[in-house]
Each structure stands twice: as C-alpha cells, then as structure tokens.
Amino acid sequence: MTTGEAVFTETIERDQRVEPADWMPDGYRRTMIRQIAQHAHSEIIGMQPEGEWITRAPTLRRKAILLAKVQDEAGHGLYLYSAAETLGADRGDLTRRLIEGRQKYSSIFNYPTHSFADVGVIGWLVDGAAICNQVPLCRSSFGPYARAMIRICKEESFHQRQGYELLLNMMSGTPAQRDMVQDSVNRWWWPSLMMFGPPDADSPNTAQSMAWKIKRHTNDELRQRFVDMTVPQAEALGVTLPDPALRWNAEREHYDFGQPDWDELRRVISGDGPLNRQRLARRRQADEDGAWVREAAAAHAARRSGVPA
Amino acid sequence: MAFDDAYRALTDHDDDARWAYGTGFADPFAGVPTELPAGVDPADLAAYCLMLGDDALIMSHRLQEWVTRAPELEDELALANIALDLLGQARLLLTRAGQAEGSGRDEDTMAFRREAAEFRHVCLAERADADFAHLVARLLVLSTWRLAAFDRLTASRDPMLAAVAAKGIKEITYHRDYAAQWVVRLGDGTELSHARMAAAAEAIAAPAGELFRPHEVEIRLAAAGVAVDPSTLRAEFDAVLGQVLTAATLDPHIFDTEMYAPADCGAAATMPPGPGAPGGRPPSGRDGEHTAALHDILTEMQSLARAVPGGAW
Ligand SMILES: [Fe+2]
Numbered sequence: 001m002t003t004g005e006a007v008f009t010e011t012i013e014r015d016q017r018v019e020p021a022d023w024m025p026d027g028y029r030r031t032m033i034r035q036i037a038q039h040a041h042s043e044i045i046g047m048q049p050e051g052e053w054i055t056r057a058p059t060l061r062r063k064a065i066l067l068a069k070v071q072d073e074a075g076h077g078l079y080l081y082s083a084a085e086t087l088g089a090d091r092g093d094l095t096r097r098l099i100e101g102r103q104k105y106s107s108i109f110n111y112p113t114h115s116f117a118d119v120g121v122i123g124w125l126v127d128g129a130a131i132c133n134q135v136p137l138c139r140s141s142f143g144p145y146a147r148a149m150i151r152i153c154k155e156e157s158f159h160q161r162q163g164y165e166l167l168l169n170m171m172s173g174t175p176a177q178r179d180m181v182q183d184s185v186n187r188w189w190w191p192s193l194m195m196f197g198p199p200d201a202d203s204p205n206t207a208q209s210m211a212w213k214i215k216r217h218t219n220d221e222l223r224q225r226f227v228d229m230t231v232p233q234a235e236a237l238g239v240t241l242p243d244p245a246l247r248w249n250a251e252r253e254h255y256d257f258g259q260p261d262w263d264e265l266r267r268v269i270s271g272d273g274p275l276n277r278q279r280l281a282r283r284r285q286a287d288e289d290g291a292w293v294r295e296a297a298a299a300h301a302a303r304r305s306g307v308p309a
Numbered sequence: 310m311a312f313d314d315a316y317r318a319l320t321d322h323d324d325d326a327r328w329a330y331g332t333g334f335a336d337p338f339a340g341v342p343t344e345l346p347a348g349v350d351p352a353d354l355a356a357y358c359l360m361l362g363d364d365a366l367i368m369s370h371r372l373q374e375w376v377t378r379a380p381e382l383e384d385e386l387a388l389a390n391i392a393l394d395l396l397g398q399a400r401l402l403l404t405r406a407g408q409a410e411g412s413g414r415d416e417d418t419m420a421f422r423r424e425a426a427e428f429r430h431v432c433l434a435e436r437a438d439a440d441f442a443h444l445v446a447r448l449l450v451l452s453t454w455r456l457a458a459f460d461r462l463t464a465s466r467d468p469m470l471a472a473v474a475a476k477g478i479k480e481i482t483y484h485r486d487y488a489a490q491w492v493v494r495l496g497d498g499t500e501l502s503h504a505r506m507a508a509a510a511e512a513i514a515a516p517a518g519e520l521f522r523p524h525e526v527e528i529r530l531a532a533a534g535v536a537v538d539p540s541t542l543r544a545e546f547d548a549v550l551g552q553v554l555t556a557a558t559l560d561p562h563i564f565d566t567e568m569y570a571p572a573d574c575g576a577a578a579t580m581p582p583g584p585g586a587p588g589g590r591p592p593s594g595r596d597g598e599h600t601a602a603l604h605d606i607l608t609e610m611q612s613l614a615r616a617v618p619g620g621a622w
C-alpha cells in the first residue's frame with residue numbers, strides 16, 4: 001500500500017473528510033464526480049417542472065416564493081458543479097454529458113406538473129424525499145460535497161415547508177382546490193418513493209459506496225424513513241396516500257407500505273418517462289441559445305486581459 | 310436503523326426570517342406612516358404608484374420567462390434575483406396604490422383583476438425579448454431610468470414612496486450594473502454579438518423615449534413634491550448610457566432620439582384603445598395604451614388566479 005492509499009483508508013475509517021488535493025483511488029474520484037454531477041444535473045433539470053408555473057402563480061406572494069425556490073435550485077446546481085470541478089471535472093463538459101444523455105438526473109423530474117397543487121406537492125414530497133436522501137450526504141467522505149450539502153439541505157427544508165404550507169392553504173380553500181391537492185398527491189406519491197432508487201437487493205453500487213462512506217444508508221432504509229415521516233403529515237393535511245397496503249406495524253414500529261412499479265422506474269431511467277425528451281430538449285435549447293453569449297463573454301474577457309481568444 | 314443527528318438540525322426551524330425569503334413585505338415598512346401627504350389628489354398618487362409598480366411587475370414577468378433559459382448558471386441566478394427584486398417593488402407599490410385610492414384593492418386584486426387598459430407601465434416593459442441582447446438592453450434602459458427616479462423619490466413627500474425608493478436603490482444599482490456589464494461584453498465581444506447588441510439597442514431606442522415624456526399626473530405630483538418629472542432625468546440617463554455604449558463600442562447617441570411615437574411600440578390595431586390622453590398628446594402606456602404583448606402577458610399571468618375564484622393559496 002502506498003502512503004497516499006494508507007492515508008486515504010485511514011481518513012475514511014476515522015470518518016474524516018477527503019479533500020480535493022488528497023490522494024484518492026481513481027474509482028473513488030470517478031464515482032464522486034459522477035454522483036455530484038448527477039446531483040447537479042438533477043437540481044438544474046428540477047427547475048423545469050415548477051419553473052413552468054412561475055409566470056402563472058395565482059398570488060404575488062406565491063410567485064415570489066416559487067421564483068425564490070427555483071432560484072435556489074439553480075444555486076444548488078452551481079455549488080455542486082463547483083464541487084465536481086474540485087475533482088478535475090469541467091462544468092461545460094458535464095453539461096454536454098447531460099444534454100447528450102450520457103449522465104443521468106433524478107427521474108422524478110420527468111413527470112409533468114398539471115396544476116398549481118403540484119408546486120406544493122413537489123415541495124412537500126419531492127423536496128422531502130430529497131432531504132431524506134441528502135441529509136446523510138452532509139457526512140459524505142468527500143469534503144466539498146459534504147459542505148455543499150449542508151447548505152443545500154437547509155434550503156431544501158424551506159422548500160418542503162413552503163410546499164406544505166401551500167397545500168394547507170389550498171385544503172382550506174374551495175372543494176375544487178382540495179380535489180386538486182388530492183389528485184396531485186395521487187400522481188406524485190409513487191414517483192416520490194422511487195426517488196430512493198431500486199430495492200437494496202437490486203442496487204449493485206450500494207456496497208462499495210457504503211464502504212467508501214459516500215453513501216450512509218441503503219435505499220430501503222431511506223425509503224422507510226420517508227414513509228414514516230410523511231404519513232402523519234398527510235393525515236394532518238387531510239389527504240390520503242394511494243397505497244392500500246399502507247398501515248402502521250406496531251411490531252416493527254414502522255409503516256408497512258406497498259412497492260412502487262419498478263418497471264416504470266426502469267422505463268423512466270432508460271429515457272422513456274413522460275417528459276424525458278422535453279426536459280433534455282429544453283436544457284439543450286437553452287445551452288444552444290446561450291452559446292453566442294458565452295462566446296462573446298469569453299472574447300471580451302480575453303481582449304481585456306490582452307490574451308487573444 | 311440509526312440515522313445521523315443531522316436530521317434533527319432540519320426540524321428545529323428557529324430562523325424564521327428565512328421562511329419569508331423576501332416574500333413578506335409588511336415587515337420592512339412596519340414603522341412607515343401610511344397617511345397620504347396633504348394637498349395631494351389621492352387618485353394621482355394611486356395612478357403614479359401604478360406607473361412605477363406596473364413597470365416593475367411587467368418587467369419582472371418578462372424576466373421570469375427567462376428562468377431555465379439563461380445563457381449560463383450565474384445568469385440564471387442573477388435574472389431570478391432581479392425578477393424577485395422587481396416583484397418585491399411591485400408588491401409595495403401596488404399595495405400603496407390601493408391604499409391611496411381607498412378602494413381596498415390589495416396587491417393581488419391589482420395584479421390579477423385589472424384589465425389591460427388599467428395598466429400604467431411604459432411599453433418598453435412589456436416588449437418580448439427576441440434574444441438576450443434585447444433583454445439586457447431593456448434592463449439597462451429601464452434600470453438606469455428607475456435608479457435616477459428612485460434617487461429623487463427618496464425625498465418624496467409621500468413617506469411610503471420615499472421608503473420604497475430608499476429600499477430599492479441598492480437593488481436597482483445592481484440591476485443596472487448587471488445589464489451594463491452584459492451590454493459591454495456583447496458590444497465588445499464577437500462580431501456576431503456586436504451586431505446583435507447594436508440591433509437590440511436600435512430597436513428599443515425609440516420606445517425608450519416614452520419614459521421621459523411627462524404625464525399630467527407626474528407633472529402635478531412633481532409640483533407637489535411627491536413625484537419626479539421624468540424629463541428632468543434625461544441628462545443623467547444620457548450620461549450613463551453614453552458611457553456604457555462607448556465602452557461597448559456602440560454608437561453612444563443611439564438613445565438621443567427625443568421623438569417618441571406610439572407606433573414605435575407597435576401599438577394600437579390589435580388592442581382595444583385605452584382611455585386615451587388628455588390635451589391632444591399622443592397616448593402612452595402611462596394612459597393605459599398598450600400593445601398585443603400585454604394581452605399575452607395578462608392571459609398567462611392572470612389565468613390561474615381568475616380560474617379559481619375565491620381560491621386560497
Ligand atoms: Fe435543490
């Protein structure tokens with residue numbers, strides 16, 4: 001074992017942070033870049049489903065909250081791409097990988113937003129699931145990622161509360177609004193459970209990621225945590241969750257629940273979800289439309305510094 | 310299964326300031342008196358607050374349309390920030406307009422229940438952006454004008470207007486700088502970006518003139534020490550624009566066009582006429598005269614609020 005390797009192993013064992021300048025195994029570096037990049041892509045693509053409702057928000061206060069939230073997601077993308085860059089990745093290159101379908105983003109964002117209730121339900125369930133997934137990442141073994149996650153998790157928790165608050169208001173409104181909320185919960189519940197990934201038995205990367213302390217809990221553990229946290233919130237809100245198998249198990253002290261349609265998840269991951277093409281097309285269009293602007297900025301900066309572009 | 314304590318850190322929400330995230334607006338003005346200044350026609354004050362508030366509301370809408378479309382992530386953040394600032398200013402000004410007219414109309418009634426002819430923004434605010442150069446050109450013009458106006462409004466006899474202006478100055482200074490930097494980068498960038506920046510500046514030069522043509526309400530309120538006569542902002546505007554355009558290697562006199570005709574906004578034909586202007590002066594956005602672009606904006610912006618009467622959000 002080289003000195004670098006020994007230091008790395010010890011760092012991991014002692015639960016300390018690996019920093020960008022430290023020696024690390026190539027596999028660790030590649031895995032970290034991929035994980036952070038896919039997380040960054042998810043933040044950026046995740047702006048789209050709710051972003052569509054900003055111009056139509058029904059009150060100015062809701063418009064401001066939603067705009068601020070979508071802006072937060074852009075900020076999350078920015079910190080995460082920066083964290084990936086500390087490992088030698090390049091933001092432009094990662095964006096191309098996203099646009100060309102070579103790197104993934106969270107499948108949840110391939111589902112459509114049909115009503116303004118979806119804005120609330122995304123905040124409550126999708127940001128809620130993201131929090132369950134991401135809080136353990138605040139202890140990720142890679143320092144820049146762990147630090148980015150602390151800030152991100154704080155902001156996600158505001159998103160969740162704001163989403164839930166919108167739903168509480170809507171439930172106090174007209175019968176049509178209450179139906180809107182229930183319909184939205186029915187559509188987003190199963191996709192939210194899928195956000196934790198396939199069952200542990202089918203999750204090949206988990207063991208290595210747990211050993212490297214990139215991941216701290218298995219998919220099924222996190223999913224259980226999310227269900228346990230969400231069921232009482234649904235009751236308080238006055239909506240039902242669309243799972244006939246859902247019930248408290250006094251022996252386990254956890255809720256039992258049904259399994260999502262894993263074939264659907266596989267289809268969405270492989271590019272065949274309701275809006276995969278549209279989401280990527282929009283990102284690609286923005287990138288293409290902005291190319292001349294970025295080129296101009298580079299040319300101007302080069303001229304300013306006296307270096308030819 | 311054991312979970313990190315980090316979860317607990319998220320469940321005690323004691324920093325409630327972050328909740329509002331710039332969305333609550335009653336607090337920063339809690340101490341500001343809301344009585345109307347003596348000797349001022351409340352209808353004039355309401356109309357003036359709508360002029361400034363609608364400029365912000367409608368420009369904010371156009372900025373919101375850029376969300377997920379910006380050329381770079383940093384611009385995604387900046388444009389959303391500017392849109393949020395303007396939205397915040399609009400909320401305060403629309404609320405003040407409702408107070409002044411004594412109608413009980415709140416910010417949402419103002420935003421979502423008025424017809425096109427009741428909006429008082431200049432046509433430059435509602436123009437759709439053909440590309441990023443158009444957006445930054447409009448933002449530069451509108452924020453340069455607005456900064457000059459707010460600077461003077463800090464001394465307004467209306468305490469609310471003075472407070473809004475004082476709060477807004479820092480925001481608009483940033484908006485103007487952001488826009489100016491992009492105008493310079495694009496003007497002095499590549500051949501293509503130079504051509505696009507020049508085309509955008511030329512396209513909006515004539516409509517920009519509307520900002521400086523005083524409306525009767527502005528003149529009356531300026532005399533009463535409440536508003537600004539926009540014709541007095543011209544010199545500062547020309548100086549700033551001249552400097553930015555020169556740095557951008559563009560014609561520094563593009564915006565010297567003193568002439569403004571409603572046709573420059575592509576107005577009329579497609580829209581029902583607004584209430585018109587007194588005294589034979591050509592009607593403008595300040596009178597409620599708008600283009601088809603506003604129709605598109607309102608169709609989008611007001612659709613949901615109007616579709617759910619009595620809705621709670
Ligand atoms: Fe996020």
Ligand SMILES: [Fe+2]
Nearest residue numbers: 073127156159
């Ligand atoms: Fe979020």
